[in-house]
Amino acid sequence: ASPSPTVIIIGAGMSGILAAKTLHDSGIQDILILEANSKIGGRIHSVQFRGHTVELGANWVIGGGPRSNHLYEIAGKLNLKTYLSDYGNISANIYKQEGGLYPKQVVSAALEVAETRDQFCTSFSARLSASGHNHDDVSILVSQRLFKEVPTTPLDMVIDYFYNDYEDAEPPRVTSLKNTIPRYEFLDFGDQTYFLADSRGFESILIYIAKQFLSHKHEVIRDQRLKLNKVVREINYSKNGVQVKTEDGSMYQAKYVIVSVSVGVLQSDLIVFKPHLPQWKTQAIYEFDMAVYTKIFLKFPSKFWPSGPETEFFLYAHEKRGYYPIWQHLETELPGSNILFVTVTDEEAKRIEQQPDIKIQEEIMDVLKKMFGNDIPEPEEILVPRWWSNRFFKGSFSNWPIGYSQRRHMQLKEPVGRIYFCGEHTYSRYLGYADAAYFAGSFPLSCKHTQTNT
Ligand code: FAD
Incomplete structure (x- = not known):
């Protein structure tokens, strides 16, 4: 140089x-x-975790839509292993705070309300944009209030979390409706999200x-x-x-x-x-805003969660919104790895990352025991990224x-x-x-x- x-x-x-x-x-x-x-x-940060490559940062690429996505194409060119994330069976996979699954019909009804609310928010956002007034904007929460169905029960909250916080890493109260909905990444690149799990990272x-x-x-x-x-x-x-x-x-x-x-x-x-x-x-x-989105990985000696088709994602509904809410197993991507990860965001992610790993593990084990019973093994290892305290990032992505x-x-x-x-x-x-x-x-x-x- x-x-x-x-x-x-x-x-x-x-x-x-x-x-x-x-x-x-x-x-x-x-x-x-x-x-x-x-x-x-x-x-974009791939690390080795008990012999497997896992992604502490970006994990999903979006593809298959009207506009080609460069990153998706490069992944294809490199033959990176990507797996279509199927959220279709969430209705059968939501656990109650004290354990046990919600009946499928109850969740299906709640999901229907959430879907209608989401559609309302999308059309309300379009109306605001059409009004031409730049300052005319509301939070996602305000548009939910206009819809008259604001989630308040643990089940409704975890579903709402799945729709919003899981994307924005901040709650609907904070997030601008007009500038985040519609979600152009899906409109342009397709509504298929592919989870990248490849040893090259x-x-x-x-x-x-x-x-x-x-x-x-x-x-x-x-x-x-x-x-x-x-x-x-x-x-x-x-x-x-x-x-x-x-x-x-x-x-x-x-x-x-x-x-x-x-x-x-x-x-x-x-x-x-x-x-x-x-x-x-x-x-x-x-x-x-710099939001915080954290994936915590756990390696177990054996598998104790349901596996097979349509089990990959499961949700934990707690009265405290965002308390270890979204879980994913990697049985399809990394068979036999016995790795689970849970996603936390915002204030919970900040609270959690300030604790020592052992304390986080205790909290997580309490949640897992609620879902799967007391007779489950302790993890062999836990991996907690600390994006918020890392001075080179101070969070995970903007909102x-x-x-x-x-x-x-x-x-x-x-x-x-x-x-x-x-x-x-x-x-x-x-x-x-x-x-x-x-x-x-x-x-x-x-x-x-x-x-x-x-
Ligand atoms: P950065 O990647 O932050 O690059 C900035 C660089 O500057 C860094 O390498 C940093 O080390 C360096 N730096 C900072 N301070 C200094 C300094 N003082 N001197 C020199 N260098 C400095 N996106 C997706 O598309 N799909 C996903 O599934 C997805 N999931 C995510 C999950 C998590 C947990 C996180 C954290 C991010 C996720 N993202 C995802 C978002 C995506 O990773 C980011 O939007 C993108 O990587 C940001 O790239 P960037 O170049 O803007 O910033």
Whole structure:
């Protein structure tokens, strides 16, 4: 790399790698990518767990719809093993707080109400959008109130959680209706979600993209333009250029910088901007939401849950909304692995990750015993990702809160002088998804900026 690249890219997740590739493909090859972690991927993070590859971050790819999905296509090209997630039989798989399954007819009736409510919310959102008033928005909860059926029982709440929190990682009270519904990722790419479970990991999609423009040996990227373990702490900018300082005392200069870190990181004090970012920019950053979505993996010596077709997902209904609610076994994807995982979000995810693993395991075992009886084995191992406390992420993905305007979101992605911003939070259509990061990185320098145009 030249001592002074044209562009420094901060972060080597999906959006940073895409931004670098887009620049490279358009002839700007003197770039430098600075990544805090010891590997690329960011929130696409595959790890080994008791001899199996599991995904701490992105897991599902969406495909089969009217618009082709690049990530789904790459997964196909690489022959990665993906499995269609079948949620069709949830009605037979919801457990009561104190144990035992809800009767199928009871759940089917509750699901029907939830489906009608969801349709109401979708059409109400369309009506709000058609009204043409930007400020005309409500939370998902308000639109549920308008429908007159707000979930209050453990069963209705866990079903509502499945419809909303499981997508947004925040409750309907917080989430903007107009900016999250309809869910464009499904409208565009198809309503089929494929769970990626391959020994090469979801990461191999990103490595495939990176290999197209960075030097590599087999699956390892070895290019002087990618520097790992470089934690950026300071960005100095002026109309002449930028200067980036890292925690290890290195300093890099360039004409421009692209910041691809999460909005959660931008809200923290990890990176200091000198001069401070203007008020409109900090407000746009601080008013947006970084949600928390955590998958906790457990490896057991033997299987004690139902397996076979239509058992993959099961729900636990508790009076406390979001208490270890959504469970998935991996008998189809990783047969014989005896691995279960449970998904928690928002305040519960934050509460849980602050506890030691052993305490979390105790809570989980209490829940599992309620569902499957006391005669179940202890897990051999538990794996708890801590996305919220990790200073390089501060959460899992962004969510659009009620009260946040379209104008604010334009400001969120708008450059400040020579500093450009990408990252999934800047691409509203598929907000939160790896697809958003993909597209956010595909137009790295395309935002109009008002202060410098050189
Ligand atoms: P990141 O991946 O966060 O990349 C930013 C990079 O910047 C990181 O590598 C980080 O280490 C680095 N960085 C941070 N601070 C600094 C610093 N100071 N200096 C240098 N580098 C820094 N999406 C889907 O499509 N499907 C899913 O099923 C799905 N499930 C998910 C489940 C979880 C638990 C999580 C966490 C995410 C999930 N996502 C899913 C979302 C998807 O993973 C993200 O939207 C996407 O990976 C974000 O990419 P990004 O490049 O915007 O950000």
